[in-house]
Amino acid sequence: MVAATGQSPASAYALEVDGQLKCEFTTRDGARAGAEELKKRLHMLQIRIYDAQTNAREEI
Template sequence: MKKPILSIDEPESKKAPRADRLPTEGFVMVVDGHFKSKFDTAEAAEAAGRKLKSTYPMLQIEIYDAATQVRTLLS
């Protein structure tokens, strides 16, 4: 099988972030202990978490601040 030839115009594909490592920047929505969505601001993460919580009230949703490494539970 031949390998594809990369041209100069095509950048190499970036690796996907690993799910088993803590994020280092931004805010992440944590659903039932699992990191799900990454956001640039705490307000955006909280809004998405509240929307999800209103649809599925049985979920435990937290907002993880990567800079301070603190989790805040949404009630």
């Protein structure tokens, strides 16, 4: 994990929680692991992985 962010990352992955970017990861695997852990603890949240390179989001 890199740092908390309020804006779109330039070249990394970020967790989008209920429509807001929360934290940035350097690898996709790290972002996925973080998203799955958060989803286990707080299953009612909408969590997506944001890929800054392709500007795409993946629902968890």
